[in-house]
């Protein structure tokens with residue numbers, strides 16, 4: 001098992017950095033580039049493990065994809081001309097790949113088998129299979145309860161008006177992608193807005209999309225054409241460095257060109273409400289996605305309550321927000337976040353287990369966590385549980401731990417942030433401010 005040992009106890013973070021491209025947008029750019037006919041040029045692509053699995057899958061379907069670092073060229077004959085793959089499609093650890101692809105393949109003209117790693121094979125696929133079956137999809141699972149591996153036979157689907165039982169961009173996107181193949185209107189109704197990169201990018205590729213309140217409608221059977229996509233930096237990756245700066249005495253950093261889509265910026269609201277010194281500037285818009293720079297410095301932090309509609313806008317940031325809360329004065333309550341239990345690992349269980357090892361005062365609840373702070377953190381050996389976001393949380397904890405932190409199974413960080421340790425080292429400088 002790979003172990004990384006960090007002793008950042010006498011370091012603070014300063015300087016400017018750009019983080020790698022947004023994972024959600026990178027997946028969608030390859031997927032839409034493959035569905036569309038013609039050439040799609042993607043700049044700022046995230047070369048993380050999850051997005052590489054998405055590329056490999058479309059290459060198996062006969063789409064020409066050439067990657068040179070963060071530049072990706074997709075040349076596709078269009079979804080109607082995809083080839084039946086010779087072997088199963090492997091989504092690795094990536095829930096986004098598996099769920100969005102299930103929607104795309106359900107309305108294609110090929111038959112495929114979709115597999116994943118151990119973690120992904122335990123994550124619920126029923127949430128996409130149920131609505132897709134209601135649209136007429138032919139999907140069967142080798143295992144009961146609809147987990148991977150899945151066998152998907154592409155068929156002609158029917159439109160649906162689907163009320164989402166959980167806030168999930170993956171479910172919404174799977175249905176919208178399936179709707180592209182249908183001569184008619186496919187409608188998704190959300191109680192709470194989840195990230196909307198799919199809707200924004202569908203428009204860029206020429207799809208007809210209508211958005212009214214909580215209703216998204218795709219009018220299918222329209223030819224999509226390849227285009228250029230510029231991927232902004234991933235705010236979910238930046239969140240680790242932002243929290244590192246917020247909790248470490250004497251820190252002050254700028255993260256440049258990160259995505260600022262309002263369906264993703266809950267972490268900025270939380271940092272601001274807790275009292276961190278945060279400024280957003282140079283905001284611009286590219287390909288329908290806002291992005292800009294964020295300055296963040298250490299300041300005294302106060303506990304807050306985090307729940308309700310903000311949760312989908314910061315769902316992937318909750319592990320690092322839990323660490324942030326250990327340094328805030330008072331009781332931070334995180335609620336309405338039971339979705340954390342079905343991520344790469346049960347993130348409520350994993351975060352509370354690992355932060356307790358460092359001495360944090362944190363308890364799990366059925367749908368969140370209760371954290372009392374501020375608490376000095378000790379060093380120790382933490383497990384990533386094979387979850388990239390847990391691994392990065394442990395690394396950032398090292399900045400405020402009195403002794404070294406060992407992270408077991410740290411290589412999983414490459415799933416979303418391959419240059420994480422290099423970037424952290426670039427920003428970390430020795431501090432004489434800490435005693």
Ligand code: SPQ
Pocket residue numbers: 023024025050093094095096097167168169170171173194195315316339343344389416
């Ligand atoms: O792709 P995967 O494995 O599901 O990744 C995670 C992550 O932490 O990177 C979740 F574990 O992000 C999801 C996110 O939680 C990515 C995503 C997307 O790109 O559509 C949406 C969110 O999931 P959900 O359940 O809201 O659909």
